[in-house]
Amino acid sequence: MFACPSSSDLSILPISAYNLATLTRVTSLSVQGYNGSRGPLVRMPSNICFFSNLQMLNVSFNRINLVDSELFYSNPSCLNTLRVLDLSSNYLQDYPSLLIKTTQIIQEVFLQSNQITSFDLGSIIIVSISINLSNNQISKITNNANINVSTYTSSFRASVDLTNNSEVIDVTDSIYEMYGACYEVQQIFNTSLPSIVPILSMSFLNINFARSKINCTCNQYYIQQSFLYSFNNSLSSTYALSNTMCTDQTLFFNNSNIAACQSSLVNFTTTIPRLCILNSNNGNISLVNVADNITLTYPYYLPQIVNNSYCLFTFYSGSNRMSIDCVNESSTLTEISSFILNSIYFQNITQVSINNQNSVSELPAYLCSLPSNTIDLSNQSFNILNSRTFPCSSNNTVQNINLAYNRINIVNLTLSNWIWIDLTSNNLTQFPYSLFDSNQNTRSARQLSVRTLSLSSNQLTEFDLFVYTYADTNINLQNNPFLTTRDGYTIIYNYQKRSLLIGSISTNVIPSNQMRFLLNDPVAQDYNTCTSQSLNYLIGIFEQIKSSNSSTVDIECDCSSIYIKEYFNLLNSSDKITDRFQCSNTSSLTIIQFENLTETNCLSNITLSPNRLCQFARLETLPVSNSNDSGQSLSIILGSVLGSLGFLLLLAIIIGACYYIRKSSIKNARIVSLPNNSRYTDSNRLEAHMQTRNVRWPQNFALLDLMQAPPPPPPPPPRPENTRNSKYFLRTKQSRRSAVRNSSSYYTASVDLSQLDNIRHQRRRQRPNDPPTDHDAN
Structure with missing residues (x-):
């Protein structure tokens, strides 16, 4: 017993807490309203198939307006043990053909007091006891279940109650083609054929049309002939058909109006479905197989048994939406079978809902293989996006992901093959850099196809210029509360502390409305753009920002932008940075003063960023050049x-x-010499000799030139006998040198060095008794 609030609307039964073994033991199930009110069911619950041994199902007096035929078409084993089905007092409009066809031993069907407009004649062959269709709006015969009576060997002759339906019910010869019973007509006109039981014709016997009537014209010619062939022109009054009336108040059986016809006048080309063809000669019958010729119908159901559990996939109209309903939710489902993945219904699925869960916060891994390459996870309960909550990082199939209107505040997910990601209306406070990590190392590794990332209506507070380096991606940053300084400029922050990769500049960034940016040296330092080439790239980014209609860029005209100005002048001698950007409202100088500002003026006031990745080189060490670095x-x-x-x-x-x-x-060189007529002492000769030997010192000659010739020295004293005594000799030599050094003047003359030896020999001959003088002493 299930207790539900009176206001609840259920499309599935709340049985996810039960395991399959428990549900298998259930043989009787009743879901009804309490104390005179209607029950909570608004449709035949799709997980009714989990009751594999159900024999009695009572869902009467609910609000069911649909029994999904495809649920039973795609899952023939669903309710195949059912004996009694009670769908009375609901809001059904279509006859549950496939539900009845699925059952194998069903005996009773209660469909009274609905809004059913058609009746499936083939169900009479399947149901063994009775079908109650009273108090409906039935006006025609259909075969929505594609029942081919030629596959059955006998009729169970179930009674059908059509009391209180439409005044006229359209029954024509088309039923033979509709139900594949053309052979019943053929044997009427070709007696050589083996006789068979006319199952379809006999199914009329126990239909109680009550006050409903049949048009008796040539459109019922084959039906009339079949009755006469089968019952020898007489019909027992025990059969309900014996009392069926025509619209002209004549009996339908053996009607004289029909007997006057020579052939059937039905337009068989409009028969749906047409399981066989009756030729106009009424003899040759051509059969066609249209049992598989069924167009896509929705909803459509596919079952799957996984790990002793059971899941049902429901595909809805529009071909892009599917729901999954599993016993014990979907915790045991690890993959979708290839049979289901290859189904034509599965090819365009993008929206997946999991029944018994209001929303999803973790994506089941088996959904990473959607053939459509797209998954819609909007309006779910994702808080964190990582490899656990979104286990498709190693799968290249899912490329388009809709995660709008979740509660995501952290993205730590690397995807290598995504094309479109929608993160609109989440709680992100920083740019999801990880989505680009697989392509960030080298620009050549990035995809050639243009990608799209929507980050509008999040909680981004700091603007990062890196968004302009992803030239292959459209990035929407609208409606984010980017923080500003007290001067009204948006805060620029290099969150990753990484250098800008010089390359193409994105033209596809949509910033928030009315954003203002300030350009100065600290911004360049924060992004490691302190060289002429990298600085030129940074200026290009700000020019792109400026090109958007809703954003402005100003330069700070004072020492805090001296290097941007000077480097720009080096690169663009005919252009000025103030021609590109206006001075900010924080500037302390006018444009003219700023353009005349030099590095020397600012050396004591250089502005450095605390987060700098580089420092500008002194301009005095750089040559003026228009070339690159x-x-x-x-x-x-x-x-x-x-x-x-x-x-x-x-x-x-x-x-x-x-x-x-x-x-x-x-x-x-000038040397010391004497006149030829002068007599020299030994000391004179020695000094003159020593002066000429010291020719390596040219300064001595200059001194000699400035001196006068000395006066003649006094005669030497008598020499001792022992003239060879070394001590005496040395003392004598020393005294001679001293005398020369102490003399007041010299007589100098320039002599040729080649005459030096002649002068020396001449002097020795003049003093033969003098001992030999060692001129090389010292």
């Missing part, structure tokens, strides 16, 4: 090398000049 570096290196070589060459020239001057001085 590599060209500037090459110029600096070449200048340094050439400067060093020039310095070494100059030094060599100076050394060579000094050497040449010294050599010239030695050649023209």
Whole structure:
């Protein structure tokens, strides 16, 4: 027994807490309203098939308006043990043909007091006791279950009650083609054929049309002939058909109006379904197999048994929506069978709902293989998006993902093959960088196809310029509460602390409305754009931001932007940065003052970012060039090398000049000499000799030139006998040197060095008794 609030509407039974073994033991099930009110069911519950041994089902006096025929068509074993079915007092409009066809031993069907408009004649062959269709609106015969009576061997002759239905019920010869009973007509006109039991004709015997009538015209010619052939022109009054009336108030059986016809006048080409064809000669019968010629109908059901559990897949009209209903929910379902995945109904599915769950916070892994490559998970309960809640990261099949209107605040998911992701109206506070990680290392690894990422209406507070580096992705950032400074400029923050990858600049970013951005040196430092090439890329991003109608970009005109201004001037000698961007409302200088500002003016006031990834090089060390950084570096290196070589060459020239001057001085050296008529003492000769031996010091000659010739020395004292005594000799030599050094003046003259030996020999001949003098002492 289930107790439900009177206001509840159920399309499935609340049985997910029961295991399959428990449900298998149930043989009788009743779902009804209480105390005179209607029950909660609004349709035949799809999980009714979980009761595999059910024999009696009573769902009368509910609000059921649909019995999904495809539920039983796709699952022939559903309710095949049913003996009694009570669907009375509901809101049904269609006869439950497939439900009755599925059953094998059904005996009684109660369908009274509904709004049914057609009757399936083939169900008379299946039901063994009775079918109550009273108090409906039946006006025609149909075969919605595609029942082919030629596959049955006998009729159970169930009684059918059509009391209180439409005044006229359309019954024509088309029923023979509709139910594949053309052979019954053929044997009437070809007596050579083996005789068979006319099952379809005999199914009329126990139909109680009550006050409903039949049009008796040539459209019933084959029916009339079949009755006469089967019952020898007489029909027992025990059969309900004996009292069936025509619209002209004549009896239907053996009607004289029909007997006057020569053939049937039915337009058989409009028969649906047409399981066989009756030729116009009434003899040859051509059969066609249309049992499989069924167009896609919805809802459609496919069952699957997994790990001793049972799941039912329901496909709805529109071909893109499916629901899954499993015993014990879907915890035991690990994959969808290839049979179901390959079904034509499964090809376009994008929306999946799991019955018995109001919403989904973790995606079952088996849904990563949807043939449509698209899954709609909007309006669910996702809070975190990672490999556990969305286990499709290693699967390249799902490429389009709708996660709008969830509660996602963290994205830590890497997907390599996505094309479209909708994260609109979630609680994200930062950009989902992980979605790009698989493509971020190199730009060549990114997909060539354009992707789309919607982040509108989230809680993003800090703007990251990295969104402009994903040139292959459309990014929507509208309606996010990006924080601003007190001056009204949006805060720019490099959350990843990564350098910008120089490449194509995205033209597909949609920022929030009325955003204002401030360009200065700290922003460039935060993104490691302190070189001319990278800075030019950064300026390109801000120009792209400026190009959007709703955003403005200003430059801070003071020392905080000195390097942006100066580097830009180096790269663009004919352009100014203030021609690209206006000065901000935080600037301390006018445009003219800012353009005249130099690095020297700002050296004591350089602005550095606390999060900087680089520092600008001093402009004094950089050559003025319009080339790129590599060209500037090459110029600096070449200048340094050439400067060093020039310095070494100059030094060599100076050394060579000094050497040449010294050599010239030695050649023209001045030495001390005496007049030819002067007599010299030993000390005079010794000093003159020593001065000429010291020619390596040119400064001595200059001193000699400035001195006057000394006066003649006094005669030497008598020399001792032992003139060879070394001590005495040395003392004498020393006294001579001292005398020369202490003399007040010298007589100097330039002499040729080649005359030096002649002068020396001449003097020795003049003093033969003098001992030999060692001129090389000291």
